[in-house]
Amino acid sequence: MSDQINRRNFIQKSAAIGAGLAAIPGTTFAAPAASKNGKPRSKLNIGVIGAGMRGQGHIEMLLNRSDCEVPAICDIDQGMADSALALYKKKGKPQPKVYGLGERDYLQLLEDESIDAVLIATPWRWHSEMAIAAMKAGKYVGVEVCGAFSIDECWQLVNTHEETGTPLFFLENVCYRRDVMAVLNMVRQELFGELIHLECGYQHDLRGVKFNDGKTPYDSGVEFGEKGFSEAKWRTQHSVHRNGDLYPTHGIGPVAQYIHINRGNRFLTLASTASKSRGLHEYIVNHSKGGQDHPNAKVEFHLGDVVTTVIKASNGESILISHDTNLPRPYSLGFRVQGTKGLWMDVNQSIYLEGQSQPHRWEPAQPYLDRYDHPLWQKYASDAEGAGHGGMDWFLLNDFVESYKRGEKPPIDVYDAATWLAITPLSEQSIALGGQPMAFPDFTRGRWIR
Amino acid sequence: MSDQINRRNFIQKSAAIGAGLAAIPGTTFAAPAASKNGKPRSKLNIGVIGAGMRGQGHIEMLLNRSDCEVPAICDIDQGMADSALALYKKKGKPQPKVYGLGERDYLQLLEDESIDAVLIATPWRWHSEMAIAAMKAGKYVGVEVCGAFSIDECWQLVNTHEETGTPLFFLENVCYRRDVMAVLNMVRQELFGELIHLECGYQHDLRGVKFNDGKTPYDSGVEFGEKGFSEAKWRTQHSVHRNGDLYPTHGIGPVAQYIHINRGNRFLTLASTASKSRGLHEYIVNHSKGGQDHPNAKVEFHLGDVVTTVIKASNGESILISHDTNLPRPYSLGFRVQGTKGLWMDVNQSIYLEGQSQPHRWEPAQPYLDRYDHPLWQKYASDAEGAGHGGMDWFLLNDFVESYKRGEKPPIDVYDAATWLAITPLSEQSIALGGQPMAFPDFTRGRWIR
Numbered sequence: 001m002s003d004q005i006n007r008r009n010f011i012q013k014s015a016a017i018g019a020g021l022a023a024i025p026g027t028t029f030a031a032p033a034a035s036k037n038g039k040p041r042s043k044l045n046i047g048v049i050g051a052g053m054r055g056q057g058h059i060e061m062l063l064n065r066s067d068c069e070v071p072a073i074c075d076i077d078q079g080m081a082d083s084a085l086a087l088y089k090k091k092g093k094p095q096p097k098v099y100g101l102g103e104r105d106y107l108q109l110l111e112d113e114s115i116d117a118v119l120i121a122t123p124w125r126w127h128s129e130m131a132i133a134a135m136k137a138g139k140y141v142g143v144e145v146c147g148a149f150s151i152d153e154c155w156q157l158v159n160t161h162e163e164t165g166t167p168l169f170f171l172e173n174v175c176y177r178r179d180v181m182a183v184l185n186m187v188r189q190e191l192f193g194e195l196i197h198l199e200c201g202y203q204h205d206l207r208g209v210k211f212n213d214g215k216t217p218y219d220s221g222v223e224f225g226e227k228g229f230s231e232a233k234w235r236t237q238h239s240v241h242r243n244g245d246l247y248p249t250h251g252i253g254p255v256a257q258y259i260h261i262n263r264g265n266r267f268l269t270l271a272s273t274a275s276k277s278r279g280l281h282e283y284i285v286n287h288s289k290g291g292q293d294h295p296n297a298k299v300e301f302h303l304g305d306v307v308t309t310v311i312k313a314s315n316g317e318s319i320l321i322s323h324d325t326n327l328p329r330p331y332s333l334g335f336r337v338q339g340t341k342g343l344w345m346d347v348n349q350s351i352y353l354e355g356q357s358q359p360h361r362w363e364p365a366q367p368y369l370d371r372y373d374h375p376l377w378q379k380y381a382s383d384a385e386g387a388g389h390g391g392m393d394w395f396l397l398n399d400f401v402e403s404y405k406r407g408e409k410p411p412i413d414v415y416d417a418a419t420w421l422a423i424t425p426l427s428e429q430s431i432a433l434g435g436q437p438m439a440f441p442d443f444t445r446g447r448w449i450r
Numbered sequence: 451m452s453d454q455i456n457r458r459n460f461i462q463k464s465a466a467i468g469a470g471l472a473a474i475p476g477t478t479f480a481a482p483a484a485s486k487n488g489k490p491r492s493k494l495n496i497g498v499i500g501a502g503m504r505g506q507g508h509i510e511m512l513l514n515r516s517d518c519e520v521p522a523i524c525d526i527d528q529g530m531a532d533s534a535l536a537l538y539k540k541k542g543k544p545q546p547k548v549y550g551l552g553e554r555d556y557l558q559l560l561e562d563e564s565i566d567a568v569l570i571a572t573p574w575r576w577h578s579e580m581a582i583a584a585m586k587a588g589k590y591v592g593v594e595v596c597g598a599f600s601i602d603e604c605w606q607l608v609n610t611h612e613e614t615g616t617p618l619f620f621l622e623n624v625c626y627r628r629d630v631m632a633v634l635n636m637v638r639q640e641l642f643g644e645l646i647h648l649e650c651g652y653q654h655d656l657r658g659v660k661f662n663d664g665k666t667p668y669d670s671g672v673e674f675g676e677k678g679f680s681e682a683k684w685r686t687q688h689s690v691h692r693n694g695d696l697y698p699t700h701g702i703g704p705v706a707q708y709i710h711i712n713r714g715n716r717f718l719t720l721a722s723t724a725s726k727s728r729g730l731h732e733y734i735v736n737h738s739k740g741g742q743d744h745p746n747a748k749v750e751f752h753l754g755d756v757v758t759t760v761i762k763a764s765n766g767e768s769i770l771i772s773h774d775t776n777l778p779r780p781y782s783l784g785f786r787v788q789g790t791k792g793l794w795m796d797v798n799q800s801i802y803l804e805g806q807s808q809p810h811r812w813e814p815a816q817p818y819l820d821r822y823d824h825p826l827w828q829k830y831a832s833d834a835e836g837a838g839h840g841g842m843d844w845f846l847l848n849d850f851v852e853s854y855k856r857g858e859k860p861p862i863d864v865y866d867a868a869t870w871l872a873i874t875p876l877s878e879q880s881i882a883l884g885g886q887p888m889a890f891p892d893f894t895r896g897r898w899i900r
């Protein structure tokens with residue numbers, strides 16, 4: 001009852017500010033699985049599949065909450081599982097059940113009836129398989145972001161959700177970034193007018209993530225694969241064998257929300273162009289632990305250093321996405337939100353609004369970001385302090401937990417997941433075909449129109 | 451003889467600094483037409499075809515020079531011709547011969563044997579026709595920038611040049627911008643390493659240029675075509691009827707020079723995407739002299755507000771070009787020059803160079819732009835003061851005059867013109883075909899390889 005009231009208040013408030021993530025309309029889901037266990041809906045048992053660096057971050061935040069428990073974790077890497085267990089000890093929490101005897105031991109975790117929900121933070125190759133199995137097991141699913149391998153995989157996510165009724169929450173944390181949410185607020189209040197063109201991307205020098213010394217995660221060597229540690233163990237292989245936008249969601253997530261993708265709008269086509277590939281080879285050759293004679297100097301990386309993708313949306317917007325992870329550069333998601341009345345750009349931290357800004361002059365974005373700060377950030381900024389990625393991970397996980405407790409559909413759902421994930425295989429196909437435009441499937445089967 | 455010595459000195463100096471525009475190698479041209487008249491090569495008689503705002507700018511700069519005369523001008527608009535004549539009076543110069551009785555009266559000017567060279571600054575529709583006629587008449591040609599209407603037109607420029615031996619100088623002034631030339635200097639000294647990805651564009655709110663009150667050029671009303679003044683008279687029609695990157699050269703000119711296009715590299719393919727078109731209609735409707743009932747509120751503008759074009763080059767670089775002229779925004783050509791060692795961006799006035807910049811942090815570009823200031827700017831900045839577009843127009847016109855006097859081929863030649871101009875029809879074709887990639891012709895017929 002009080003949940004219902006809270007929910008109504010929340011939605012009213014969100015509608016009033018015009019920018020609450022949870023207020024984005026969409027399809028209605030079946031009630032979450034937890035109710036069938038008769039457990040109080042305010043308490044959530046979460047299993048974490050994948051207890052590496054990212055999974056440990058989630059576990060730590062969940063252990064800090066009074067409305068969750070994490071009674072089971074799963075990882076085939078004993079060292080990572082041990083690091084996760086140390087978090088429980090540090091917090092004075094009882095040790096969880098640990099799964100991980102083999103690659104499919106996660107299925108055992110899914111059979112545990114006491115588990116209401118799972119968070120999946122494994123290497124990309126496992127995301128969809130695990131999410132699909134979890135939906136089939138009736139576990140509310142939170143799955144980390146990546147790009148898909150195939151369009152079929154995206155359909156499998158959608159089809160499994162529709163067959164089982166189990167909700168899937170796609171864990172795109174940048175949708176919760178403070179400036180991103182403030183701009184969402186501004187977009188909904190039409191400060192930029194009608195949106196025309198958007199830009200975004202993943203421009204992150206990952207060379208020190210893709211390679212390390214096999215013992216420490218960052219900037220420590222030129223090893224990857226079996227000899228690598230953490231993400232270098234698996235992520236780098238994708239740069240060897242694939243050429244496309246491998247990681248589109250941090251950019252496209254917020255943009256998709258700004259222009260109502262799957263909620264009155266949809267992506268129609270995409271075309272991608274890849275530059276040559278030089279950065280990773282250069283890194284190996286020039287690193288003090290590498291050199292021309294290092295075995296990895298012979299590896300041919302297929303991933304273009306900069307992959308540029310342009311999307312056309314049904315309502316007429318153009319969207320540019322950059323994927324730029326192999327070259328030395330400062331981090332930037334390169335956001336640009338441009339409409340008939342002005343634009344915001346991330347990289348120069350500036351805004352221009354006709355009639356408000358001095359003609360033809362940028363002004364600093366920060367005063368606007370402060371003025372349109374999202375009510376959720378105003379309320380919870382102190383709770384989020386110290387959480388990952390500038391606090392946005394706290395908001396992400398909070399929304400994951402709270403939308404379950406309230407029986408609401410996830411604000412970032414399986415249709416969003418399928419649509420955003422599809423960018424990767426479509427961009428690979430486009431590049432393979434010399435830049436041909438590729439058509440997006442409509443994963444909502446026409447329901448986006450309503 | 452002294453010209454030869456000057457020329458050799460200039461080339462040696464340019465080679466030493468590694469960045470002289472004139473030092474870019476290319477094909478060899480026949481000696482300029484002036485020599486056949488037996489005139490001293492240090493004195494140049496220039497005819498100006500098109501004496502509108504742009505042509506008047508050229509005339510004013512030429513009248514300031516002691517090595518040029520402008521004994522003939524041509525314009526069919528009596529008001530513009532009168533404004534040009536007033537410049538002669540102001541400078542105390544004898545009045546020129548004025549052509550302009552009809553649209554093809556420029557052919558009479560071309561028959562004047564005393565004219566060595568012509569500058570063409572007419573509406574876009576006339577550029578190629580006039581340049582071709584001028585080459586046939588043996589006049590050294592300087593032609594203003596635009597985008598082509600057809601690939602055939604680009605071939606006609608090339609073919610006419612090859613048949614006549616007359617040099618064509620493509621008047622792309624942004625190649626002479628101070629920061630652009632400093633970055634060229636940095637590129638040639640390999641501060642950015644091997645170039646991987648480049649961005650550029652024409653992001654210029656032209657609404658107040660495309661529309662006016664028919665009497666004054668800027669921001670004065672919502673008329674265009676017959677009722678418009680200056681560029682509004684003819685330029686706006688292109689936004690009504692065409693959808694593509696209509697004005698690519700300010701961006702692509704410098705980028706093409708950075709990556710040696712037609713001099714060891716070439717553009718392979720291009721794909722373009724246009725956003726919806728809203729900006730021009732909104733401008734008319736919301737303007738105090740416009741409104742919903744103004745006749746121009748019924749005009750349907752075909753030009754997408756933002757046109758995004760991605761080029762792939764033979765040496766593996768990707769290039770992004772933006773065309774964004776219908777929306778409120780600060781001016782920006784959006785340059786980005788990114789290589790294996792770092793990048794420069796225009797919009798945030800920042801640079802990042804691995805090993806020099808603080809890791810993962812932008813630093814201000816200006817100290818680098820000062821340190822790598824081009825020797826030509828160091829030498830002539832005071833001469834250029836007050837000239838158009840921050841002084842770069844002075845350098846452009848100076849290079850036009852000096853390269854003729856020295857008997858050098860133009861640093862921006864007919865092959866550059868054809869290649870850069872081709873972006874417009876190729877982008878129109880790509881958009882018309884739903885974003886299909888289009889192949890660039892090789893206007894050098896294979897000579898780019900050498």
